[in-house]
Amino acid sequence: MKSDRKEKNILVLNCGSSSLKYKLIRMPGEKTLIRGEAQRLGIKTEGVSVITHFSGGNVKKVENPLSGHGEALCEVLGLIEQEDGMKFDAFAHRYVHPGDYFTRTVKIDESALDDLKKTLPLAAIHNPVSYNLIDFCHRRYSSVPQFAVFDTAFHKTIPPEYYTYALPRKIAGKYGLRKVGFHGISHRYSMEEACRFLRKNKSSQKIIVCHLGTGGSSVCAIKEGKSINNSMGFTPLEGLIMNTRCGDMDAGTVFYLMSRENFSPEEAENILNKKSGILGLFSRSSDLRDVIRLMGTDNKAKTAFDMYVNRVRTYVVFYSMILRKADILVFTDSLGVEEPEVRRAICEKMEFTGIVLDKKKNSAYSRGIEDISSPDSETRILVIPSDEEIMIAREVHKEMKKNGSGS
């Protein structure tokens, strides 16, 4: 599958617990050749596993029982090679949480696999899925170089005064309890794209990125190209109000709830992670888009929206303070890009932080990267559609050039 071409086709793989997203990207041109997603892997719902495969202008759906990610990958590779006649030069895996074992993108070999295995308990549901697929590729396609790109690696530069929890050092040290931060690949992509768009050098910029997704959301403070704070913590539960996650709250309420309802840790976690956030506040839906649609007539929706926005604003103000005013504010991911009302509400009356939104530009935004800030705003406000896969491909391509893999 390797070739001697100067251009490299990198197959980016992004695992969920029962899904596999993939994108074949031609580097360095960053052209997406093929993309798709395999869903319902190893589970049985009303239908069998399905692969939705986009190539050129065509969409193909393949329904087949697939017991796991390895089997799905074989099917996907079959589609890429047989149907599209495409070759690829490397696998690039998104890996959520490498702990302290990796701080940058790594080429997979036996030693890296050994270290990756040690990270499984750090994200006990996400890491094993990725590890298993990496291990599968290592054994099955040993001639193809593969790389792991880490979601948390970007936040390795957060200083101790922001990553440390005020817990007894002995206990925190024993279990590695500290802020880790997530969405690092997305935050980094936003930073790079923002600097490219504004023709600025990232080493001189102070940036706040609001990654506002329909699932998870986080805000990141970036200074001189390095993450210095992120609203997510030891797990993705901390920080913003999300679709079903509560985000920041008094830990005492958890103990009170556990004691009054005789909840186990698992039951309590299920409430905070799966039944709270927008769903807990609004109850009819966990999707903020439904909240926005109904908040003119529904008080619960209005309250949920205000709480959501206020939490984001809290972080934007806090990060503006620690950055001493941001040069750039980025809105990214589905809600950040598709919902002008969210951006408007977050930026409202934020002049004291240097943030002034141009309401017309904000409402008129349609696609791509755009500057929606008012001319008198000290902070440039950008909308940047997220593309983690491109960021992953960039990282891997850089590594391939460095160590000559596949060339």
Place this chain on the structure above:
Amino acid sequence: MHRLLKSRIRGLNGELDVFSKKVCDCSPADAERFSRLLSEEMERLDFDRVTCDAAGNLIGTVKGYQDKGALIVISHLDIPSWEDRKKEFPSGEGMLKFKAGIISGIYAGALMKRSLLPLSGDLVVCCVPRLECCDFGIRYLFDNYLKSEVKKIKGVVLAEPTDFNVFLGHKGRMEYEITVRGKSCGSFFDSRGVNMLGTMFPLISELEKVSRQMPRNSYLGHSNLRIKDVRYSGYRQEDGLDEFRIIVDREFIPEENQNDILDRAKSIAADVYRKEPEVTVSTALSMEKVKTYKGLEIVSEKDFKPWTMDSYRPFALDSLGSLTENGFKSSFGYWKKITTEGSYTYAKLGIPTVGFGAGSEDDMGSGSEQLVISKLPDAVYGLGLIIHRNIGLPSFGWSSDEI
């Protein structure tokens, strides 16, 4: 985490159905073929290691990513006795009284493997052969394979019928023989003027009297004494004595001592025949000669010890908690009729042991097997919850697919 397990169960349902049919269609009398069926399924389901020891124990391992103590899941395979087999093993009638335990044990291993949830220790799924009242398989398993291959054991889960409750013990069961020897003339004891058959009656009657006054344990109920068989072996050339034996099947509670039971039986018999000048009485545990299809020959005592594990033990509480927190209406309980490998794992070795499975004791070997089979997905799910709670790693804060 529980949603992940539940979704994986749904993914396994089709395979579980197919395998259940195969197990039900395969006669366990052909132990070798039956064992092969189970081991092939374990291999197909990607167990990291599958092996079979000389005693016929089938062992499948799902490797943990650490080595902080293994969890052993044990189901049992009833095999026919030496006599029942008419000395031609493996032909003859075999019994498989609880197929659901074997299937759920194997599929619980597959569930953990498919879920990819990291385990802090190995999960060892064992299918253990046993004879009625004779636990040679579990003894051999722990004294050999597990002793050499597993450094530390965190606990044992017995895949036996509990109606989805967590069971913590049962009565013991032993089989012993009372042997009475005396000098007779033409099979008549002179002093009694009755033949040997008549001579047995007073002892039988005395034992039946005793059986109506058995001690009781508040969890396990009354002990039980049944006369299983009476054998007259006739005139013995070597000492010129006649001999008969009464074989007693005895259920007993933890408050009773095995030696005391044998001494008491001996004293009852001695008292019955105290007026016979030349009568001697002895008692001993029955022995069973076992030959496995792997060729191993063992002579084993017919003895299962009673056991009750305290419900406040963390292993018991965690196991029950894992179920009740995820939709099972489980509580602690005890088997009233059957014996399990807990007699060895807890009563002898002191390893924390609980039982969990679909169906009730009454379903074992009854016509309601299909009903129990239909509950297998829940049994596998429940076992998965117990396994994860005891050797799984917490996923708090990580239960959403999307970050």
